[in-house]
Amino acid sequence: MQRISMLLCYITFLHLILTSFAFAHSHNYIIHMNISAMPKVFTTQHTWYQSIVSTKLIYSYTHVINGFSANFSPKELQSLKASPGYISSVKDFNMKLYTTHSPHFLGLNPNIGAWHDSESGRDVIVGLVDTGIWPESKSFNDYGTTKIPSKWKGHCDFNSSVCNKKLIGAKFFNKGLLAMYPNRITTLHSTRDTDGHGTHVSSIAAGSRVDSVSFYGYAPGTASGIAPNARVAMYKVAYEQDLLSSDVIAAIDAAISDGVDVLSLSLGTDEGRLPLYEDPLAVATFAAIEKGVFVSAAAGNRGPGLNTLHNGIPWVITVAAGVMDRDFQGTLTLGDGTKITGLSLYKGTFPIHNVPIVFMGLCENVEELKKVKSKIVVCEGKNGTRFYQLVYYLDEAKVLGAVFVSNDSHIEDTENRFASLIIDPKNGQVVKTYINSSSNSSIASLSFKKTVFGTKPAPTVDSYSSRGPSYNCPFVLKPDITAPGTSILAAWPANVPVKTILPYKYFSEFNLLSGTSMACPHVAGVAALLKGAHHDWTPAAIRSAIMTTSDIFDNIKKPIKIIGEDNKVGNIANPFALGAGHVNPNRAMDPGLVYDVGVQDYVNLLCALNYSQKNISVITRSSSNDCSKPSLDLNYPSVIAFFGAHNSTSRTVQEFHRTVTNVGDGKATYVARVARSKGFRVRVIPNKLVFNEKNEKRSFKLRIEVARMPKLEQVAFGYLNWMDRKHVVRSPIVATTLQLKF
Numbered sequence: 241m242q243r244i245s246m247l248l249c250y251i252t253f254l255h256l257i258l259t260s261f262a263f264a265h266s267h268n269y270i271i272h273m274n275i276s277a278m279p280k281v282f283t284t285q286h287t288w289y290q291s292i293v294s295t296k297l298i299y300s301y302t303h304v305i306n307g308f309s310a311n312f313s314p315k316e317l318q319s320l321k322a323s324p325g326y327i328s329s330v331k332d333f334n335m336k337l338y339t340t341h342s343p344h345f346l347g348l349n350p351n352i353g354a355w356h357d358s359e360s361g362r363d364v365i366v367g368l369v370d371t372g373i374w375p376e377s378k379s380f381n382d383y384g385t386t387k388i389p390s391k392w393k394g395h396c397d398f399n400s401s402v403c404n405k406k407l408i409g410a411k412f413f414n415k416g417l418l419a420m421y422p423n424r425i426t427t428l429h430s431t432r433d434t435d436g437h438g439t440h441v442s443s444i445a446a447g448s449r450v451d452s453v454s455f456y457g458y459a460p461g462t463a464s465g466i467a468p469n470a471r472v473a474m475y476k477v478a479y480e481q482d483l484l485s486s487d488v489i490a491a492i493d494a495a496i497s498d499g500v501d502v503l504s505l506s507l508g509t510d511e512g513r514l515p516l517y518e519d520p521l522a523v524a525t526f527a528a529i530e531k532g533v534f535v536s537a538a539a540g541n542r543g544p545g546l547n548t549l550h551n552g553i554p555w556v557i558t559v560a561a562g563v564m565d566r567d568f569q570g571t572l573t574l575g576d577g578t579k580i581t582g583l584s585l586y587k588g589t590f591p592i593h594n595v596p597i598v599f600m601g602l603c604e605n606v607e608e609l610k611k612v613k614s615k616i617v618v619c620e621g622k623n624g625t626r627f628y629q630l631v632y633y634l635d636e637a638k639v640l641g642a643v644f645v646s647n648d649s650h651i652e653d654t655e656n657r658f659a660s661l662i663i664d665p666k667n668g669q670v671v672k673t674y675i676n677s678s679s680n681s682s683i684a685s686l687s688f689k690k691t692v693f694g695t696k697p698a699p700t701v702d703s704y705s706s707r708g709p710s711y712n713c714p715f716v717l718k719p720d721i722t723a724p725g726t727s728i729l730a731a732w733p734a735n736v737p738v739k740t741i742l743p744y745k746y747f748s749e750f751n752l753l754s755g756t757s758m759a760c761p762h763v764a765g766v767a768a769l770l771k772g773a774h775h776d777w778t779p780a781a782i783r784s785a786i787m788t789t790s791d792i793f794d795n796i797k798k799p800i801k802i803i804g805e806d807n808k809v810g811n812i813a814n815p816f817a818l819g820a821g822h823v824n825p826n827r828a829m830d831p832g833l834v835y836d837v838g839v840q841d842y843v844n845l846l847c848a849l850n851y852s853q854k855n856i857s858v859i860t861r862s863s864s865n866d867c868s869k870p871s872l873d874l875n876y877p878s879v880i881a882f883f884g885a886h887n888s889t890s891r892t893v894q895e896f897h898r899t900v901t902n903v904g905d906g907k908a909t910y911v912a913r914v915a916r917s918k919g920f921r922v923r924v925i926p927n928k929l930v931f932n933e934k935n936e937k938r939s940f941k942l943r944i945e946v947a948r949m950p951k952l953e954q955v956a957f958g959y960l961n962w963m964d965r966k967h968v969v970r971s972p973i974v975a976t977t978l979q980l981k982f
């Protein structure tokens with residue numbers, strides 16, 4: 241027996257050595273080429289690349305990159321560098337996913353506003369790059385859908401019967417993954433979602449209406465995507481934890497070829513600190529924007545620290561995650577009739593009536609807990625203890641029910657095998673006093689599945705949502721916008737458990753997830769509505785409309801706040817958390833003015849970042865780029881001014897230039913108003929803009945002077961509002977002494 245296992249051990253060891261010989265130095269690379277240097281004998285880029293790297297070729301890219309990806313050794317890479325036309329290369333690497341009430345919360349209504357005006361995004365195609373899709377989900381049924389738009393060139397990898405007029409595209413990309421890890425054993429060859437994330441985000445952006453859905457009784461109602469008539473195309477790139485940049489680039493390339501109108505990217509790099517020309521999403525999305533494809537990208541879940549933002553790419557919209565006006569609750573009713581509300585997502589079906597209730601302190605002694613297992617036990621963790629840290633003991637003792645007294649309100653901790661509820665310390669005191677005073681006769685009842693709407697204040701920005709400024713381009717204020725991201729109910733694959741609490745697995749056709757991953761497709765859906773109503777708007781015009789019409793006040797008419805790490809409502813959210821505001825689709829339909837941006841404007845920005853011509857070519861795919869007018873002052877619907885501390889000798893006045901386009905009907909006169917700027921002064925020159933007709937442009941200057949910002953690392957902000965009788969076109973302005981680590 242021992243010999244065999246030793247032998248096995250030896251073989252494994254040998255295998256390891258051999259594998260490392262074969263693959264140790266081999267890696268995937270993405271190679272950028274100068275097509276002006278392509279020899280005339282080649283008719284296509286693809287044949288040229290094949291002649292260079294033959295069988296090592298993984299993908300030739302068509303739209304997003306002039307170049308290809310290939311798997312080879314550093315030595316082979318070295319010799320490639322001598323090839324004519326070689327510009328640069330970057331190593332392939334692993335990327336990451338940023339893990340129905342929401343349309344209603346956003347004010348969407350079939351009879352008026354954005355849903356009405358855009359026919360709910362009828363002919364707009366939303367592409368998602370994610371973990372695949374569960375085509376049989378009711379959210380992708382095509383009842384009442386018109387025929388597929390004729391411009392569509394994509395196809396569906398599934399059996400043709402599975403796709404329909406709703407789910408019109410499904411493709412998977414894994415060549416990069418297979419080249420890097422040839423021995424990986426997974427079910428790779430299907431666009432089917434075996435994770436759930438992709439199904440969830442697709443149905444948020446463009447899921448059909450499905451009546452009477454809920455998550456084990458929570459969040460009941462009609463589920464609907466933000467653009468319920470828009471079409472869905474899934475580009476699968478993620479396989480369990482594997483998600484390679486070479487595959488993501490290929491997916492975006494295909495989406496552009498296929499003719500998607502909007503791309504939703506709930507993924508990114510965790511490297512976070514890459515310059516734009518090495519960031520695969522920045523490079524690939526530039527081509528998308530040039531082709532008029534709107535791109536929504538998740539800001540990341542690394543908050544609440546400053547500078548934790550991902551996807552701070554100047555040509556996409558970067559989306560932060562907010563919390564809606566909804567709570568999931570359970571009720572503890574004490575023997576004396578006192579009702580106490582707590583947070584719970586407990587999925588069980590039985591209410592517990594009039595059973596003894598005991599206080600068990602820290603609840604860490606399984607033997608003691610076993611003695612009271614037929615009772616409701618009340619636990620109080622030490623400061624900072626989370627409920628899930630006690631779940632093991634409670635589960636081991638098989639308690640009937642548990643009440644956790646804590647400020648911590650991570651509701652997912654209550655999805656247990658036993659009935660459980662989190663109540664706050666104030667109510668905890670009420671419970672403890674009751675138990676103590678009624679000695680052995682204390683009893684209580686538990687009930688669950690109460691979904692409460694209209695909680696106040698809402699919306700808020702959740703603590704996990706990554707904060708600006710953008711690392712790779714801090715001169716463009718990021719994030720751009722906040723959308724619902726916390727506890728979002730959306731479609732889920734039928735055979736992927738929504739929760740596993742061994743030995744049980746729970747399944748549901750809808751699931752609640754949180755993350756900027758969930759916020760991003762909300763904005764993609766809004767963009768689909770805008771595109772449906774305004775076919776001629778550029779991606780920058782759509783972004784501007786979404787930003788300048790967003791909400792900065794919550795449902796108690798106070799400035800939107802953040803949720804702190806203790807899960808409590810905290811300070812006012814500054815633009816590094818909130819962006820321009822919380823998305824308001826109905827108002828975005830009619831923004832009055834937009835800040836448009838052309839391709840050359842982005843090039844001017846790249847030039848001013850001091851990127852080399854080669855670096856810029858990697859992004860623009862042009863063999864030469866016009867850097868005669870470098871400028872960091874992009875015509876963006878927000879402004880960020882960096883200052884040295886005021887008592888230093890650095891400049892205290894900065895000037896910005898903006899041009900707005902009148903997209904309202906005909907004549908209009910706008911007046912500038914600056915609001916809530918504490919710590920700096922703003923002058924707008926001129927402060928009145930007169931438009932004689934639609935699509936006319938007018939320019940103005942914005943002079944920002946710091947009045948009192950003596951300390952470093954300060955963030956002051958305010959708003960510029962352009963107002964006519966009907967519209968308020970609002971831009972956030974940030975003045976900060978944050979020191980760039982650029």
Ligand SMILES: *[C@@H]1O[C@H](CO)[C@@H](O)[C@H](O)[C@H]1NC(C)=O
Pocket residue numbers: 398399430
């Ligand atoms: C396609 O349909 C056939 C017949 O229903 C089935 O056997 C096959 O497994 C399906 N293939 C995929 C990829 O779903």
Ligand SMILES: *[C@@H]1O[C@H](CO)[C@@H](O)[C@H](O)[C@H]1NC(C)=O
Pocket residue numbers: 623624
């Ligand atoms: C709990 O911990 C937090 C942070 O760790 C601290 O700010 C707070 O004062 C503590 N509260 C109590 C009651 O100890």
Ligand SMILES: *[C@@H]1O[C@H](CO)[C@@H](O)[C@H](O)[C@H]1NC(C)=O
Pocket residue numbers: 623624647665808
């Ligand atoms: C809970 O929060 C309240 C107010 O936010 C605070 O006073 C109290 O100390 C906190 N309790 C614990 C146990 O952290």
Ligand SMILES: *[C@@H]1O[C@H](CO)[C@@H](O)[C@H](O)[C@H]1NC(C)=O
Pocket residue numbers: 599672673676
């Ligand atoms: C219960 O009451 C006793 C005596 O009044 C007191 O010492 C004790 O701290 C109380 N326990 C709780 C949990 O309130």
Ligand SMILES: *[C@@H]1O[C@H](CO)[C@@H](O)[C@H](O)[C@H]1NC(C)=O
Pocket residue numbers: 679680
């Ligand atoms: C409460 O129950 C314990 C153990 O069951 C017992 O020892 C104690 O006497 C009881 N107290 C009262 C006031 O009934």
Ligand SMILES: *[C@@H]1O[C@H](CO)[C@@H](O)[C@H](O)[C@H]1NC(C)=O
Pocket residue numbers: 848849850
């Ligand atoms: C680019 O280089 C110029 C000249 O060296 C310098 O003044 C400027 O600050 C640099 N810009 C950035 C964004 O680093």
Ligand SMILES: *[C@@H]1O[C@H](CO)[C@@H](O)[C@H](O)[C@H]1NC(C)=O
Pocket residue numbers: 327328329330517518852854855858
């Ligand atoms: C960026 O430019 C630098 C300097 O020209 C060069 O060394 C580097 O390879 C370039 N990187 C890319 C990806 O173009």
Ligand SMILES: *[C@@H]1O[C@H](CO)[C@@H](O)[C@H](O)[C@H]1NC(C)=O
Pocket residue numbers: 274275276277327853854857862863864
């Ligand atoms: C690409 O090649 C053309 C012609 O050979 C050359 O003029 C240009 O500078 C090259 N561009 C880059 C970015 O290398």
Ligand SMILES: *[C@@H]1O[C@H](CO)[C@@H](O)[C@H](O)[C@H]1NC(C)=O
Pocket residue numbers: 885887888950951952
């Ligand atoms: C500015 O002055 C304040 C107070 O004198 C001081 O604390 C601060 O460090 C100074 N800032 C700089 C950048 O010198």
